[in-house]
Amino acid sequence: MNQRPAVDLSGLPTFGHGPRSPTWWGTLGFMALEGMGFALAAGAYLYLTTLWPTWRLSAPVPDHWPGTIVTLLLIVSLVPNHFLARSAKQCRMVPVRAGMVVMSLLGLAPLAVRWFEFPALNIYWDTNAYGSMLWVLLGLHTTHLITDVGDTIVLTVLMFTRHGCSGRRFGDVGDNAFYWDFVVLTWIPIYLLIYWVPRLG
Amino acid sequence: MSSADLASERAPATERQASAEGDLAPEHDGPRDTGMDDAMLHGWLARTWGTAPGIVGALSSVDHKVIARRYLITAFVFLCLGGLNAVAMRIQLSGPQRGLIGPDLYNQLFTMHGVTMMFLFAVPIVQATGIYLVPLMVGSRNIAFPRLNAFSYWVYLSGGVFAWISFLLNMAPDVGWFAYVPLSGPEFAPGKRADVWAQMITYTEVSSLAVAVATIVTVLKQRAPGMSLDKIPLYVWALLVTSFVVVFAMPAVMIASTFLILDRLVGTHIFNPAEGGDALLFQHLFWFFGHPEVYIIFLPATGMVSAIIPVFARRPVFGHLGLVLSLIAVGFLSFGLWVHHMFATGLPRLGASFFTASSMMIAIPNGVQIFCWLATFWDGRPVIRTPLLFVFGFFVIFVIGGLTGVMLASVPLDLQVHDTYFVVAHFHYVLIGGSVFPLLGAAYFWFPKISGRMLSERLGRWHFWLAFIGFNAAFFPMHLVGLWGMPRRVYTYPAELGWGNINLFISAGAILFFLSFVLFAFNLVHGALKGAPAGDNPWDAGTLEWATSSPPPSYNFARIPVVTHVEPLWAEREALPVATGLRVDVRELLISTVAEAHPDIREKSAAPSIWPLLAAVAVGGTFLFSIFTPWAIVWGAAPVAITLTGWFWPKGAPEDEE
Amino acid sequence: MKRLLPMAFAAAGTVFLQGCAGWQSALDPKGPAASELAWLIWFFAGLCAVVWVLVMIALAAPLMMRARAQAQPLAVDAGADDRKLRVVMIAVGLTTAILVGLTLLSFFADRTLAAIGSDAVLTVRVTGHQWWWEVRYEDATPSRILTTANEIHIPSGEPVRLLLTSNDVIHSFWIPSLAGKLDLIPGHMNVLDIKADKPGVYRGQCAEFCGAQHANMGTFIIAEPRAKFDAWWNDQLQPAAAPTADEAKAGEELFLRRPCVMCHRIGGTPAGGTVAPDLTHIASRQTLAAGTLTMSRGNLAAWIADPQGIKPGSNMPVVELSGDELNAVVAYLEGLK
Amino acid sequence: MRAVVATLLLAILALAGCQREERDTRPQSARGSGEQPTPVTTLEPGGQRPPGSDNKAASFEANAFHMSEGKRLFGWFNCSGCHANGGGGMGPALMDEKWIYGSSMESIHSTIRDGRPNGMPRFGDKIPDDQIWELAAFVRSLGGNAPSSAAPQRNDDMMAHPSENRMPDAATLGKSP
Secondary structure, three states: OOEEEEEEOOOOOOOOOHHHOHHHHHHHHHHHHHHHHHHHHHHHHHHHHHHOOOOOOOOOOOOOHHHHHHHHHHHHHHHHHHHHHHHHHOOOHHHHHHHHHHHHHHHHHHHHHHHHHHHHOOOOOOOOHHHHHHHHHHHHHHHHHHHHHHHHHHHHHHHOOOOOOOHHHHHHHHHHHHHHHHHHHHHHHHHHHHHOHHHHO | OOOOOOOOOHHHHHHHHHHHHOOOOOOOOOOEOOOOOHHHHHHHHHHHHOOOOHHHHHHHOOOHHHHHHHHHHHHHHHHHHHHHHHHHHHHHHOOOOOOOOOHHHHHHHHHHHHHHHHHHHHHHHHHHHHHHHHHHHOOOOOOOOHHHHHHHHHHHHHHHHHHHHHHHOOOOOOOOOOOOOOOOOOOOOOOOHHHHHHHHHHHHHHHHHHHHHHHHHHHHHOOOOOOOHHHOOHHHHHHHHHHHHHHHHHHHHHHHHHHHHHHHHOOOOOOOHHHOOOHHHHHHHHHHHHHHHHHHHHHHHHHHHHHHHHHHHOOOOOOHHHHHHHHHHHHHHHHHOHHHHOHHHOOOHHHHHHHHHHHHHOHHHHHHHHHHHHHHHOOOEOOOOHHHHHHHHHHHHHHHHHHHHHHHHOHHHHHHHOOEHHHHHHHHHHHHHHHHHHHHHHHHHHHHHHHOEOOOHHHHHHHHHHHHHHHHHHHHHHHHHHHOOOEOOOOOOOHHHOOHHHHHHHHHHHHHHHHHHHHHHHHHHHHHHHOOEOOOOOOOOOOHHHHOOOOOOOOOOOOEEOOOOOOHHHHOOOOEEEEEOOEOOOOEEEEEOOOOOOEEEEEEOOOOOOHHHHHHHHHHHHHHHOOOOOHHHHHHHHHHHHHHHHHHOOOOOHHHHO | OOOHHHHHHHHHHHHHHHHHOOOOOOOOOOOHHHHHHHHHHHHHHHHHHHHHHHHHHHHHHHHHOOOEOOOOOOOOOHHHHHHHHHHHHHHHHHHHHHHHHHHHHHHHHHHHHHHHHHHOOEEEEEEEEOOEEEEEEOOOOHHHOEEEEOEEEEEOOOOEEEEEEEOOOOEEEOOOOOOOOEEEOOOOOEEEEEOOOOOEEEEEEOOOOOOOOHHHOEEEEEEEOHHHHHHHHHHHHOOOOOOOOHHHHHHHHHHHHOOHHHHOEOOOOOOEOOOOOOOOOHHHOOEEOOOOEEOOHHHHHHHHHOHHHHOOOOOOOOOOOOHHHHHHHHHHHHOOO | OHHHHHHHHHHHHHHHHHHHHOOOOOOOOOOOOOOOOOOOOOOOHHHOOOOOOHHHHHHHHOOHHHHHHHHHHHHHOOOHHHHHHHOOOOOOOOOOOOOOOOOOHHHHHHHHHHOEOOOEOOOOOOOOHHHHHHHHHHHHHHOOOOOOOOOOOOOOOOOOOOOHHHOOOHHHHOOOO
16 A cells, blocks of 8 residues: 655664663563573472471481572672673673673682582482472572573673674673573572571471 | 654664764664665565575575464464364264273373364464564564574474374373373373373473563564554454463473473472372462463454454444453453362362452453453444354354353352363363354454465355354253263263263264364365455455555565554555665664654564574474483583574674674 | 254253253252252353343344444444443443352352261261272271272261372262262362262262273262161171182182282181272172172173273283183172172 | 474384383283293293293383383282382392392293292282283383383382382493393
8 A cells, every 4th residue: 555654764773772672671571481480489399398397308408508609609790790781781892891701700600619509408309309399499590500601601702703893792791691680689589498498497 | 643753863862872982883884765666675675584495495484474374384283183183082982882992092182182282273373373463463574583483483393293293103191181190190100101291391382482472572662653552453462461471371381391200200209299299289380371371372362353353343443442451451360260270179168269259350351352342343234254253153152161161160160060071161162262263263364464365255154154063063062961970081981871862962063063174274275276366455454464465575564654543554544654764685673662662773683594493403302302311401402502502693694793 | 054053952952851860960969069059050050141142132233233334444433432331331340240249159159068067977088099999987996997999888868078088199089969079189188078868879980080991980879778878887897708609619719819819808808908999798889890880790700801801901900710710700709798 | 304303203202112102901812921831840040931922021021001010019919028119128139230030021020920939929820920021020120121211200109219210220230140
């Protein structure tokens, strides 16, 4: 059918940061559904705790130190992550490259400590339901940790190539930082469920 | 709305300054569509957006219409397979003590019927319709995250093929589509049958979650200029709400199936009451997904009804706002009534009564929808064409299903009919009446847009009456036989209970209903080959998908339309206002603001790529082997990581670079 | 073609009558709970039918109109829409009222049902197995505790409390003509109170899919006058009658020497298996294999000779017996009244 | 591409699938039903019986359904009374790598059917032949001699030992003689 020009878009920019960019919304969407997964797993855990007079079912208490160290590392990592997000928004290449390297390392560090968390649970997944849930929760978060660290490393390499200096990339860096906040945030309740709820019963 | 406030001034300003101070590659530029004549514009856009020829080109396509067509065809094939399952079961049940099919096969049959219809037909086909129509209806050039969209199809396909190959190998799940533990658990389900169920779920949920996210972002960020929230077509609203329900419901079943496979494969005790687990936990998780699932299937259908009625009632739908609000209300409430599937498990009385109330409550927004549609008709005699016939069928059947649903919501009453053929009748009235009939109407309504040809009206009417009569003959008597005490999921029944004649009658109806789909398939083929040319807008409908040619070009719209009314084509009969200024040499589409749909960004849409297919193969293989050993996850991580990196790594196409 | 529809309902109607008389029908109540529920079903169904007819009238009305829908779709008469809005508002209001009413109705019905078993005189523990029902009559004096299978005798006119659990998968206990169903869940204990107004035999079957033989997991409630019931209990407490005829003697000897003894119990003999139905008084039951076959010499023989043909996948194995051996075993079991 | 993947998938599943998933509950007297005369002495060199029932053994030893049936019967017939969940007690342990009479289906079958010296009773009359084969298949899986994709999984009760499908594979550990 006939058309009449009504709006001119030629002046619009070719990329945007944060809520202006679809990728940010996509990341949010995946956070929503993964967060739902975390919530349901935690819900299942709490459901089982209510069924038994003494949760932990006569298993030894988990050793919380490795977990606590991971928690601290993650919280610390939020600071450089924030700066990284800001310099990405301003499309500054040097601080972004530096920040990405730092974040890759700060991602690997908790992952290394995470290795010692599993034995520190003091129970195996096949001993009883309590052990199963601990391993499930820890495993669930570990997969997120691994995927995001992998993503960060790939992106870091990318930022050092010629593909780096484009608005899209800076947008990706911003979204990656955004997702890292999510990974840290989801860990806090899981940390409490794994290491401190068993100490109540 | 004037064009002045549409061209937003502020956004670019800040952005230019940002990019000025940042270390950015110099802005590339290319030819724009401004002032370009139509032929030249078509040449450019076709070259830019087209799907490359050849098998690799086809496999790399990221065109939402191409992907959607594949989805639709695949889902229709699965519908026929699931239907054949049903026919086989009905033949076995057509008389007491029939020996045609033994329990082992029968249990696989009804499980595959449920699994196929729910996970391989119903959800994929409503999402596929959305993949095709939503970008057109919001006036965009492609769906958001087109590669994710392609990936979702390949994962869905591999999941379905996986399930059906297992069926051919006599290792299909035989524990029901709900796969309750302990029956599906490690002790009572030897072999890999239950694992096939669990992993098939994971495949299909991954794909529908991906589609849901893509749909949400398309609706929120890629709407044509001026399509503010109050001007979004109801069908798009329905898909938006559905996608949100998917995002929050599907994880529940993924968690459930993962717990199950962990129990079976590595010996966790999540569902083992002897070691601190609990069997009911599975039911809670499953139905927390399972009930919203019904609305995931039903809400898009209401969107189709809302799209078809105005066209044949020749007026905008009555109570647009009310319909939107009730869509949202249904979306929310659907999470509050999963327990009414578990009344017979002996839950505390008070809790059960609460879920009675909430289950009753959801009938109110659904009632609002029904009343608004009815009111839309009251201006005059509507134009009766096949799509509208199916909508009428929807009213007749779905209202019965909804009312029997009210019966099931009552705890005591449910205890008599739960897990009987009454329930079978109820949810077939809801799902077939509430979803399949609108889908068939939608098929007749949008087939001209998709294929460029009309479906035969005469065959259409025959199809409708055959389906309508067959359906009611097959499913209405089930209410009765259920009340006479016939439970679900039985492969046979004793003669002395006197269920023989009525079951014979039901089977006859079921076969009639199946034949109606054979007729439909013929009509589709016939229409695609010999149908009368449709033209752009055969029904004189009002929404944007009818503004472009049938079938739409790869780039959907030569120029992005500007929306001034909820039924833009009715409001702008002489000339459609359009936006200009997009580049034509790269895949550039318009990103607009969430609420007001102000033009905001000219963003590049991803170019075709084979990597989504490779990633799907890697992911699918990982899922497949993870039913044999947990280590598959570890081995599989490598190919998955490689393919995903290949997917995201820029290959020098301007879409990646600029 | 449209003529088919009336036919459908006619046909449905004819079988309907036959259905109502069925001995496993929710519409043929034989106890207070089921009567309450049958009334509830009819009430809901009637109300729903009325609502449905109203909606259909509202749907059909525009089809009868003479005025065609206008060609210019945006020329909508605002005044008419205001009137419609009022109608829709009223309809929504009515819907809400009806739903609130129904909610309260079902809530109070629930209370009535709960009250039935308040003064239960007898407690029976029903344990679900794949694919049969273990029935244990609880009693203060251990010697009077009675274990049987698949058929539950109760005194008519008196409320009985059933304790439901399972030791394999989830089953569901359902006697439509007496009460609604309730699940038997491993690790959980559910309580179902039933009461039969008149003496009679009421059939039910498992209502939760439980595997290969879910279809053949029947059970019976046999309501008898108090005296008859007590007599039955006392009989059941007796050990099995020792066989007299030679064939039966041979049968007993075979039973104890061959696989039967591995799973089944027969009171008063060394046979003490507890993983399969107790056969001490099997001949006094009305059916075999959880309501699959009526009790008769022929069916006993058929069941022992080819259990996997009659209930494929059930846990009763095929035991290779010669014809004479089979007859002997059947003769012995027949004597276990 | 897709076709290749599909066929590949089909091939893999076909190999693993069919035999593992078969579920026939009727006795298969057609195939050599292991009807051998009861030996004069229950002592046997190496515990190897003359073949003849191997195709029957084959149809049981890698079949998931039969093995889980065997597991059920192992409990029902109270084998644990002496073999305590395979851990051993009055009778020898079944989970270790020591097989007094060999780990073949045939020898385990004949052990159950005919009994062995020092206390293993003969169940030939008391257990139908097919169920003896099922028990034999399960007992092998206790020692990790069954494919883990078919071996029984954990039961819904107190965990005595890791389930049979998670036993270290005997072949790799050189368990079987």
